[in-house]
Amino acid sequence: MELKELIAVRPAKKVYKDGDLAIKVFEEGFSKADILNEALNHARVEETGLPIPRIHEVTKIGNQWAIVMDFIKGKTLTQLMKENPDKFEEYMNRFVDIQLLIHSKKAPLLNKHRDKMHRKISESGLDATTRYELHTRLESMPKHTKICHGDFHPSNIICGEDGVDYIIDWSHATQGNASADTARTYLLFCLEGDMRKADYYMNLFCKKSDTAKQYVQKWLPIVAASQLVKGKPEEREFLIRWTNVVDFE
């Protein structure tokens, strides 16, 4: 393997291309457990038959861990949206369809979304009252077992030149309630500051999946608390506002 052609740089990781392979190289000191978990999640999802690159190897290059998988030729949906603004609606439809396809699959051995959220709420740094409200809210949400990507964003879709839309980056995948996954995507759009895109997405998803909007909205305080764990100062005020809500009494 040769790490010559750098194709993407993400925080704490770099992706190289070598022929038909993509090599995701993690920075030194990156949690081994997280890397192995990502590979395991990825492998579990591979078994569902969803269109995703196949993992070939988890290896070490020098002191750095790396995951080796198929290289997908094509552009990300984010790139396409930027290049063809007039096709926004068509791309959004494609985006939501892919998410619905993911939600239609099950992988019983994936981690549980609910456990992850409880953990994140506890780590959020919010005050005890708000955490109590959020834990209670989370506990009352319906328990499902659908695959949730956990970071479903147009940048994680590669529209392959072979005509297949590939979904990448399964490091946050869990099984749980699809609406939580939708709330997460909505939050990502909101954090980008594109409310028009966010609302368009939310309405389209609810329509296509026949889901009540308030049902997805119920997850927003929870996914906002989870995002707080990342500790980005510029997001803090926005996220706290979202979490500081109460159930009716």
Next chain:
Amino acid sequence: MKRKVQYHITDSVETLELTLKKVREAQKIFSSYTQEQVDKIFLAAATAANKARIPLAKMAVAETGMGIVEDKVIKNHYAAEYIYNAYKNTKTCGVLEEDKSFGTKTIAEPVGIIAAVIPTTNPTSTAIFKTLIALKTRNGIVLSPHPRAKNCTIEAAKIVLEAAVEAGAPEGIIGWIDVPSLELTNMVMKECDLILATGGPGMVKAAYSSGKPAIGVGPGNTPAIIDSSADIKLAVNSIIHSKTFDNGMICASEQSAIVLADIYDEVKEEFKKRNCYFLNKNEIEKVRKTIIINGALNAKIVGQPAYKIAELAGVKVPESTKILIGEVEKVDISEEFAHEKLSPVLAMYKAESFEDAMDKAEHLIADGGYGHTSSVYLNVTTAQDKLNAFQARMKTCRVLVNTPSSFGGIGDLYNFKLAPSLTLGCGSWGGNSVSENVGVKHLLNIKTVAERRENMLWFRTPQKVYIKRGCLPVALDELKNVLGKKKAFIVTDSFLYNNGYTKTVTDKLNEMGIVHTTFFDVAPDPTLESARKGAEAMKAFQPDCIIALGGGSAMDAAKIMWVLYEHPEADFMDMAMRFVDIRKRVYTFPKMGEKAYFIAVPTSAGTGSEVTPFAVITDEKTGVKYPLADYELLPNMAIVDADLMMNMPKGLTAASGIDALTHAIEAYASMLATEYTDALALKAIRLIFDYLPRAYENGALDAEARERMANASTIAGMAFANAFLGICHSMAHKLGAFYHLPHGIANALLITDVIKFNASEAPTKMGTFPQYDHPHTLRRYAEIAEYLGIKGDSDTEKLDNLIAKIQELKDKVGIKKTIRDYGIDEKTFLNNLDEMTEQAFDDQCTGANPRYPLISEMKEIYLKAYYGE
């Protein structure tokens, strides 16, 4: 406040286990307390809570930063005083009620440990309320406070606990979680015996999914309609009063006012006059964004004064502003003002009509306050129809009229029959198990002690029974002189008609100047068609008196005509419905005798129909027999004149005589037999044994035998009219129907096998009736034998001898030994057997039989009767 006692801190699974253990031990002791001890504790606890109402209110406001001290004082005061007052005299320990005549007792028992989830909105008053009702019901209680209000909630619990212990309650009867977390709350809910959950839907859901019985309440979204007929001043000021109470933190508080268009401006003026602020379009938008975030209520506005909420929204209003009002149009949840706001923010809608107002209210309730509370202001005198429509449509467990809903919903403040409570059930609409205001009765297990009681029985017979040979014209004299009847309708069969049997009657009627007509088209096994024809004739003739003269068929047919004449709409299917207990039957038999008086004159000695409440009619089209039974069918007068029976043919004498014998024997063995019917049954049996052979042999020559048989038949009729029959008749009915055997013969063929079957001391199943305490039918048959002077060393021997005597009587009157002897083809019999048996099992007579038969056992009896032993 200074504490005398030190409590351990409950902040982990281990310490909570300890708390639960202590409460459970205390509750074990508490459960044996007397009412007097409990009432003393209840009083002491309520008094202590009452005294602490101001410090607790201050603590609550300081800790939560929500609400108004003065209003919280009222809530605390209410929770202590009103709850005490409502339940001070309520019995909650031991025997609550005893009914000696019915033999029932109800006994109250505590449920054990109650898990009480306490909300932030009413952190001290709810704690007082729940601990007081737990103490009153001898329950232990563990409070799970909200983290935002934990100190004041725990303080309230301590005050109540210490006063209770001082008054004699076991130490540790009240516990709490010091450091609340979802984990510990869930643990309390799993370990307790009952959950009293007040809180948001999340908490209520957690309660219901804990697997323990839960009384949870849900969110409210009370709409208040102000109708054109309302007293506007009262309505507006009630809403303001209620909405501003504790800054809108009572769940029953109004969330929207729906005002009829014609009074809208006037209502608006009144709101303005009382310092309510109407937001303009721009301000509405700002407030919308402030109160609701992503469809959820902004925690920052809960329990805040109006001006502060305005400030948060960037709207400037005077500090004295009572309520922020947004005039909005949409009632669905996309409108932020349509949500529950727990603050002095109110939505106001304009309704085109009362109907439109109800549509809006209905929608608001369905989206946010299913099952909770609805409110209407109108004139209850002039707009009663509107109130009726409103109360019918609102799916809320409280419907308040002209009442500020915060105060109205919690009860006993604006209506003195609605139970005071701080936990308001929302019924199945709100996912709750309780739809009323929660009180002590919901914290008790009520045991009912039910002693065995005997079922009331009765003795009913026609008001008038006239007897003695030659009495017919004498008895009929009453028709004119006592009853003043004018038109008599005679029902008989053609044989009797053609042979002049009705002449005695018609002569007498002519003599008295009573108009009459005779219907004589009644065949044996009378049909519905013939009864309908008779009823048609009655309808045309309009009699005020019916005289049925004949055997069972004529009397039964006349009864049916009587029903059709009085109640042409009656459905035979309904009337013939089987019952377990004639008093509890589903169908109410129509009232008889309003058009015509019914007189029955038997011409054969057997059926007893002249004194029974029974009649059987056959639908000739379907072949279905309708056996009707109801005391409404009891004739008003029976005339037993043996002169009419002198020339009965031998076969009829035998068959009807044996029929009467089986009536008496079955009535005696019946589970419904009483001393009244026993006496009649025994007498009838003896008369039949003594006189049936003579009447059979001598016919018209033996007037005494005829008369004794006439009486025996009627007496037996009285017995079974009250004690009912048994499976001999069940089986005879179907045997007769399948093979056209005369009813008396069919009974005769089965009676001895049925007696043997019933006499078992260890039957497969015995009948279900309180008086029938053990299988004792062998003894009953032995009693018959003893009465007849039949000897035997044991009951079994007496039974055998009784059976032999019955067999001997049957032989004497020419009854053949087996069903087969009556020429019924074996193959046909066997082919029909299963169907016939099942029908016999389902016969109305089966119910009174002392031995409850299995279908297979009845089949066995049929087979024995067919082949002989």
